[in-house]
Amino acid sequence: MSYKLNYFTFKGLGEPVRFMLAYGNTEFIDNRVEWEDWPNLKPSMPLGQMPVLEADGEVFHHCIPICRYLGNKFNLAGENSLENYKIDCVAETVNEFRGKIAMWYYYDKQVKDEKYEKLINEVIPFYLEKLEQKAKENGGLLAINKITWADVYAIAVLEYCNVLMGCDLIANYPNLKKVYEKVMAAEGVKKYLATRPEDKIPSF
Amino acid sequence: MSYKLNYFTFKGLGEPVRFMLAYGNTEFIDNRVEWEDWPNLKPSMPLGQMPVLEADGEVFHHCIPICRYLGNKFNLAGENSLENYKIDCVAETVNEFRGKIAMWYYYDKQVKDEKYEKLINEVIPFYLEKLEQKAKENGGLLAINKITWADVYAIAVLEYCNVLMGCDLIANYPNLKKVYEKVMAAEGVKKYLATRPEDKIPSF
Numbered sequence: 191m192s193y194k195l196n197y198f199t200f201k202g203l204g205e206p207v208r209f210m211l212a213y214g215n216t217e218f219i220d221n222r223v224e225w226e227d228w229p230n231l232k233p234s235m236p237l238g239q240m241p242v243l244e245a246d247g248e249v250f251h252h253c254i255p256i257c258r259y260l261g262n263k264f265n266l267a268g269e270n271s272l273e274n275y276k277i278d279c280v281a282e283t284v285n286e287f288r289g290k291i292a293m294w295y296y297y298d299k300q301v302k303d304e305k306y307e308k309l310i311n312e313v314i315p316f317y318l319e320k321l322e323q324k325a326k327e328n329g330g331l332l333a334i335n336k337i338t339w340a341d342v343y344a345i346a347v348l349e350y351c352n353v354l355m356g357c358d359l360i361a362n363y364p365n366l367k368k369v370y371e372k373v374m375a376a377e378g379v380k381k382y383l384a385t386r387p388e389d390k391i392p393s394f
Numbered sequence: 395m396s397y398k399l400n401y402f403t404f405k406g407l408g409e410p411v412r413f414m415l416a417y418g419n420t421e422f423i424d425n426r427v428e429w430e431d432w433p434n435l436k437p438s439m440p441l442g443q444m445p446v447l448e449a450d451g452e453v454f455h456h457c458i459p460i461c462r463y464l465g466n467k468f469n470l471a472g473e474n475s476l477e478n479y480k481i482d483c484v485a486e487t488v489n490e491f492r493g494k495i496a497m498w499y500y501y502d503k504q505v506k507d508e509k510y511e512k513l514i515n516e517v518i519p520f521y522l523e524k525l526e527q528k529a530k531e532n533g534g535l536l537a538i539n540k541i542t543w544a545d546v547y548a549i550a551v552l553e554y555c556n557v558l559m560g561c562d563l564i565a566n567y568p569n570l571k572k573v574y575e576k577v578m579a580a581e582g583v584k585k586y587l588a589t590r591p592e593d594k595i596p597s598f
Contacts, residue, residue, distance in 0.1 A: 237487065237524065248476065255482035262475035271466035272452065278459035283441065320441065 193218035194244040196235070198225065200389035201350040203253040204241040209346035210257050210339060212382035213373070214264035225392040254281050254343070261339025268334060277333040280324065280340040287317040288347050295354045314359065322363040330368030337372060345373040353389065397422035398448040400439070402429065404593040405554040407457040408445040413550035414461050414543060416586035417577070418468035429596040458485050458547070465543025472538060481537040484528065484544040491521040492551050499558045518563065526567040534572030541576060549577040557593065 193211060197204025199222040211218045223231060223240065232238050236251045243250040250256045258278070261267045268274040294302060294309050321344070324332050333340040348370070352359055360366040373379060397415060401408025403426040415422045427435060427444070436442050440455045447454040454460045462482070465471045472478040498506060498513050525548070528536050537544045552574070556563055564570040577583060 237490075238520075246476070250479065250483075252483055252486040255479055255486055258482060259475055259479040262478075271463055272450070274466075275454065275459055275463040278462060279454075279456055282456040282459055286441075316442075 192245075194221055195219065195241060196221045196223060196231075196244070197241040198223055198228070198392075199387070200391050201346070201353060205350055206253055206343045206346040207241050207243055207256050207260070208382065208386075209342050209373070209379060210260040210264070210266075212378040213266070213342050213376050214260060215378040222387065224390075254285060257281070257339050257343045261342075264339075266337065266339040266342065268338065273334050277338045277340040280321075280333045281343050283317065283320065284340075284344045284347050287314075287321075288351055290314075290317075291351050291354050310355075314355075318359065318363055318366065322365050325363075325365035325369050330365055330372065332369055341369050342373050342379075345370050353391075396449075398425055399423065399445060400425045400427060400435075400448070401445040402427055402432070402596075403591070404595050405550070405557060409554055410457055410547045410550040411445050411447055411460050411464070412586065412590075413546050413577070413583060414464040414468070414470075416582040417470070417546050417580050418464060419582040426591065428594075458489060461485070461543050461547045465546075468543070470541065470543040470546065472542065477538050481542045481544040484525075484537045485547050487521065487524065488544075488548045488551050491518075491525075492555055494518075494521075495555050495558050514559075518559075522563065522567055522570065526569050529567075529569035529573050534569055534576065536573055545573050546577050546583075549574050557595075 193216055195204065195207055195211065195218055197207070208218075208220060235242050236249060239251070241251070241253055241256065243256050250259060258267075258281075261277070268277050290309065290313050294305055297305065321332065328335050331337055331341055332344055348360060348366075360370060374383070397420055399408065399411055399415065399422055401411070412422075412424060439446050440453060443455070445455070445457055445460065447460050454463060462471075462485075465481070472481050494513065494517050498509055501509065525536065532539050535541055535545055536548055552564060552570075564574060578587070
């Protein structure tokens with residue numbers, strides 16, 4: 191089985207897929223597409239966007255569906271549909287949180303300054319407190335009382351959000367820290383992190 | 395088993411859940427929250443947003459995870475993780491399409507006018523052609539060759555998008571029309587539509 195992940199040269203929406211593959215101890219081609227090559231490549235991607243994972247003879251797109259698919263493969267899914275709902279729901283919540291930060295990040299400087307206070311004092315703590323509460327209920331895991339793809343997805347997204355905000359967002363959330371440590375302690379993740387290239391963030 | 399769906403007095407993100415419950419021939423309390431009652435109710439909702447479904451002794455939030463959960467219940471899921479990926483992927487694509495339209499709809503009038511041409515001539519046809527192609531490949535269904543929750547979800551979202559755009563978006567897409575007809579022909583959906591209240595859209 192060969193795996194090839196196509197994404198840009200930074201964390202973004204590709205990182206959760208990289209983390210999933212790493213967590214599953216799967217060798218993969220980490221095809222980091224340079225920004226200048228993207229216009230030529232774009233039309234060949236199913237919806238003109240990445241991440242796109244080539245695996246199992248199929249071409250997969252959309253970050254969360256890819257992570258769910260890999261989660262099923264790597265025994266990181268729930269045992270029944272209620273557990274799977276809980277996993278999905280964490281992933282959606284984390285994705286919504288990322289969306290709020292990313293939307294802010296890509297505003298121009300003046301609008302960013304205006305919106306910063308609300309983001310840092312209201313929006314971010316709102317989501318992090320909800321997630322902290324879930325992590326507390328599940329003994330340091332986000333969805334249920336075993337590690338799932340939602341934990342792996344969440345930590346990869348949080349890493350990206352830290353880059354966008356320029357700080358460690360979960361520094362004061364002890365139960366989210368536990369999730370972070372569990373994901374980062376996985377053998378495959380440690381191996382991936384040891385050789386992960388630095389982000390090359392394009393200037394938009 | 396009692397089901398109560400909490401959502402606003404219009405289609406929006408509640409309609410896919412209403413369609414799912416209707417498709418599953420499930421009696422449910424369709425709690426349509428008036429806009430003026432929302433500020434009082436908001437803090438009691440898990441993430442301060444709706445739709446929220448009370449069912450099976452649990453409180454469910456986030457539209458797509460709810461629809462996936464109900465899809466599993468009503469035999470509208472896939473047989474394996476590849477089929478389920480295909481279903482998820484259609485739902486994500488449809489949701490992204492809705493997002494583009496909704497984002498346009500809520501701009502102020504001047505920006506709306508500026509962005510209308512691109513939306514109607516590029517963005518909307520791009521997505522509808524991709525979905526039409528999928529519906530063609532699957533003989534008038536979107537994800538796989540049996541009806542799934544992605545078909546039900548997609549048609550409910552399309553109905554909402556038609557409201558926002560003020561036209562029948564799939565008029566010229568024969569295979570998407572087939573999906574529409576299959577979903578609308580279901581006994582429970584017909585029954586729901588026969589008594590569905592008119593939308594009351596608040597002026598934001």
